Amino acid sequence: MKVLYINSNPKPLDQSFGLRLGRHFLNELSNQNENIEIETVNLYEENIPLIDADVLDAWGKLAAGVELSPSQVEKTTRMGEVLEQFLSADMYVFNTPMWNLSYPPMLKAYIDNIVMAGKTFKYTENGPEGLLGGKTAVHIQSRGGVYSEGPAQSFEFTNGYLQGVMAFIGITDYHHLYTEGMAAAPDRAEEILDAARETASDLAKDLASAKRNA
Secondary structure: OEEEEEEOOOOOHHHOHHHHHHHHHHHHHHHHOOOOEEEEEEOOOOOOOOOOHHHHHHHHHHHHOOOOOHHHHHHHHHHHHHHHHHHOOOEEEEEEEOEOOEOOHHHHHHHHHHOOEOOOEEEEOOEEEEOOOOOEEEEEEEEOOOOOOOOOHHHOOHHHHHHHHHHHOOOOEEEEEEEEOOOOOHHHHHHHHHHHHHHHHHHHHHHHHHHHHO
């Protein structure tokens, strides 16, 4: 089973609660299933093309059979590589911090590389249909405040978006693993992280077992 670990946090491991939680989850997953292969995509270290005027023009040219410029060839080729890497995986583990009530911009750029008609979804007479059924997604997230409940709950826009994108391309086996409130209660930060680690261990065990028995 191939796991694609998609990290959108540019911080070092020791400075991020979310990355530490992600490392724990992957370790637990590997310990539970020796047949797991993990490939990491660090979105702030790799070339993830943006949808810009050059790319939009390139798509129009491709549809019309017109030759692309060298920069357009480079960008569209790289987008194809990002997409093919994504398609090759069985499970996706996204690691995202919450920044200003949203997600890092490189995650949006990555999503724009993988949501492609004819590849991850198709148009039908009944509307769009996802093509990646049978795959699994895990969203690991760190949030300094508390957004799962209480007065800030209505400001949690990130997980719903990612879950919606995954469902759009057919991935409905979706799990949200988060740790939150560390900035609001810094004296309890390690305690909060430890509790999330326990949840991560349980999830890793369940997913590894499900994949072994599939």
